Amino acid sequence: MDAAQISSGIVEHSRQARLSGTSPELWRKRLETLIAAQPEVSGPIRVQDVKPVAEAAGGSNGTLLFRASYRADGQLVEKAFVLRFLPTSGLFHHYDVKEQFDLQRSLESTSVPVASQVWLDEKGKYLERPGYVMERVEGTSSPMAWMTSGIIHDASPSDRRKMSLAYLSALADIHAVDWKALGLDWLEERATGTRPIERETNWYWDALVWSKNAEYIRMFEPIRNWLIANEPDDMEIVLCHGDANYGNYLFKGSTVTAVLDWEMSFLGTRECDVAFMYIGDQILLDGVPVPEGCLSYEERKAEYEQMTGHKLQHLAYFELFVAYRLGIINVLAMNHFPPEVLESFGPVMRRGPAICRARAEALGVELN
Secondary structure (H helix, E strand, O other): OOHHHHHHHHHHHHHHHHHOOOOHHHHHHHHHHHHHOOOOEEEEEEEEEEEEOOOOOOOOOEEEEEEEEEEEOOEEEEEEEEEEEOOOOOOOOOOOHHHHHHHHHHHOOOOOOOOOEEEEEOOOOOOOOOEEEEEOOOOEOOOOOOOOOOOOOOOOHHHHHHHHHHHHHHHHHHHHOOOOOOOHHHHHHOOOOOOHHHHHHHHHHHHHHHHOOHHHHHHHHHHHHHHHHOOOOOOOOEEEOOOOOHHHEEEEOOEEEEEOOOOOOEEEOHHHHHOHHHHHHHHHHOOOOOOOOOOOHHHHHHHHHHHHOOOOOOHHHHHHHHHHHHHHHHHHHHHHOOHHHHHHHHHHHHHHHHHHHHHHHHOOOOOO
């Protein structure tokens, strides 16, 4: 099974888990109920074309596309929307749709390209699941196996380079956000700890403990302790996207039209996002050649530094931190999928913890 088949298979099984027990017709009725409850809306209300997202989308949440028509303040509105909702059985121990809604709404006033947030059903009063609706943004994202198929793979070498640079530019815009002025200091309460990497390390530790996977709890515990004890001093704290892979960046041509999937966002350092795709690609795409025109990791680091004037620091530390996060996500996925799925995808999911272990050993971490 090649990387493209693994990528599409993981997404398809995730989608089935998110949508189990429901149907497009059921969601159509729920969405009409949500829209009808909005004070500015009057009838007639029509929701149609309810469908799952394409293969490129991730699987840690429930996501549906739909079109709706209604009257708002007396004017006819006909738009395409996206629904994101809390899954019945989620990948993570904590999933707060209000946090995602509020974060993206705050970013609408910045240079970060995000979808306009429209309606929030925080408690699931109308959708029967907590969720929110945003406007659909025109664009296409890549599958997880971006080197082997999809919009970047199919582009010309010159366009691939432009897309790589546009992705980095979007990252730079995220990191330039004045998160305090936007009132995003609530992210400091994401997990216990007094320092940003300590908090995020603990967030993933809490997720791992929640998984009850004793084997990997033993393996990751000394890595967690080492990351907390060796967190670099005097690092600039920035807003991190947290899931900075090409699949979460919508492209129209070579322009990024929207950054998606903010549930893993946190306050950290620039290095956390810059190193993210490098480690992620090792898990799924190890040994696959980078398509001509796409920036290598070394080139991405150099271009990012030139764009921002910021010298990336302590990369060995932050690469381990990213490997720790992604390794734990792989463990959560192993717990999340049924045995018949793990027969096919288990070797890939076990690669994340193995990469984390190897990096930790290279830095002298004493493992159990």
